Amino acid sequence: MVDITPLLAFRWSPRAFDPDAELTGDEAASLLEAARWAPSAGNTQPWRFALGHRHDETWKRILVSLPTDDQRWARDAAALVLGAHIAAHSQRPPVSHGHPERATRPQGGPQRATRPQGDPERAAYDLGQAMAHLVVQATALGLHAHQLTDFDRVALRADLDLPAEVRPLSVTAVGRLGDPFRLPEELRRRETGLRRRHPAHALLLR
Secondary structure, three states: OOOOOOOHHHHOOOOOOOOOOOOOOHHHHHHHHHOOOOOOHHHHEEEEEEEEEEOOHHHHHHOOOOOHHHHHHHHHOEEEEEEEOOOOOOOOOOOOOOOOOEEOOOOOOOOOOOOOOOOOOHHHHHHHHHHHHHHHHHOOOOOOEEEEEOOOHHHHHOOOOOOOOEEEEEEEEEEEEEEEEHHHHHHHHHHHHHOOOOOHOOOOOO
């Protein structure tokens, strides 16, 4: 296997979390700080988070938005993090001189393709990078994280009273490893099975 940094090599997505372990305030701050410094197109930083610690109101509202099968193990996580992005984040409009409908462009060379303000694909991409930073930082702290995108976004938006422009996209369970034998049998088999990935050459388009 090609060598990669241990922070990436040791990262995986468990379902068995320690139901007694807590996420400290310093750990939570460290995770959010890592996410805050993720790359961002135009430095727009469209990501937004809701962090619930086990059994507080935010945690409960996030938990009940998950499918029943996932609630079985996510309830043992020390924290649940909602990852969302701004659908229409503000961008600086092009500067025009002399004509109100004409923006100035640099002379010569290829022109940059324009994208609509608040482009949702770009915002979702940035959020993904922020969550990746958060997960790697969790590994550095001896924590583990399991990300989910299957949850009731409409209900959770209402339960958390999110602003209209905020788009929930993922939920991440964070905590310390627990005993896999506490899991239901079918989840235990998945928890203890071999991790598999496509070989790198199969991912190359050319």
